[in-house]
Amino acid sequence: MAKKETKQKILDAAELLFAEQGFSDTSLRQITGDAGVNLASVNYHFGSKKDLIKAVMDRYLATFMPASDTALLHLLAQPSVTLHQVFNCFVAPLMQLANIHGQGPAIFLQLLGRGYIDNQGFLRWFIVNHYGQVLNNFTQAIKKAAPGLSSSDVFWRLHFTLGTVVFTMASSEALRDIAKTDFNENIDVEGLVRKMIPYLASGVGAKPIE
Amino acid sequence: MAKKETKQKILDAAELLFAEQGFSDTSLRQITGDAGVNLASVNYHFGSKKDLIKAVMDRYLATFMPASDTALLHLLAQPSVTLHQVFNCFVAPLMQLANIHGQGPAIFLQLLGRGYIDNQGFLRWFIVNHYGQVLNNFTQAIKKAAPGLSSSDVFWRLHFTLGTVVFTMASSEALRDIAKTDFNENIDVEGLVRKMIPYLASGVGAKPIE
DNA sequence: GTCTATAATGGGATAGAC
């Protein structure tokens, strides 16, 4: 029982620090210090720092990916589809991550961005190998909503979209602070995600260069 | 004379490693090893690792920013403006960075993304304080091209755009490899930038949620 | 300006008592 508690405390502290500072800039001493547990417990429970990173990521991926996949499959069964509907498939699964942690949605997207950029792409490998089918369904849905796009266009625009989302979320705290100061605008993560959707849908649906 | 050579060799080696691996994951030993110079020379010439990072960034910013500003000011003097024109202001200044290094355009954007995400925002501070006027003119141009957008919308969409660009460039090598394998598509950095512009222009110009 | 050698620090991981 104390075992489970310690594991949870480590995961909770680690995800916050990883999201804020990145993986390399976060030490096990910081994590265990914040979590109030012993330094050696990370290696006891997770084996290594790298395995801890994977565990932190998978806690989110394991709930986010299946939920998104269900929504995408449901949408693909419809006779016609819009890009807004495609992107909306991810909103509820994302918001549902608040059950894992109050700031779960923001943390997850930050971690996703870190993992994609930081390391030698080991996270990209992990996602493609474990959740590749979700990406396929996402691509299918985009093609159905925007039949004029070539496969190559869809590929590129998916990555443009990923960039928009993860980069914005990685700096979301600072950006929301600025928005509050400069525009007197209080916006939460869900509001920010909804603000992105028209941008993403319009970008993905743009007429490509010939 | 040997002084200048060493400084250059360090900068050339450092920017490649920083762009590929990030700042924290690149050691001075790697840099001096690749550059073929002595370990201690970094501190002699630059003072510290942090100052080296700033020097690497500023070599690019010092040519990119004024050139972009000139193009933006020229555009702002026109009677009417489109979003495509606004984004095109950055293409020539970006491509011109090939004079600094063959892969200069890609390296610069990768560094920009790293600096924006990696550290405690010191790069954001640096850019805003040294090149804030360019950002202002960029904002002005967007507002002129898309008068329906509120200041807040412009603010957010600028950051969405920045995210798209730097994230794509940070993973551009891997993505271009995939495009070659899966779609038999040979694309260089300039081609990729031009592929992004319709996406960005359409995203920025999208009708915002009310 | 350049080099060797080394200081000073902080990192991940582990052995072994409890």
Added chain:
DNA sequence: GTCTATCCCATTATAGAC
């Protein structure tokens, strides 16, 4: 399962001979 103590390694930075 947990803790202390420690090992071993890599890092940045610097002192001092050349």
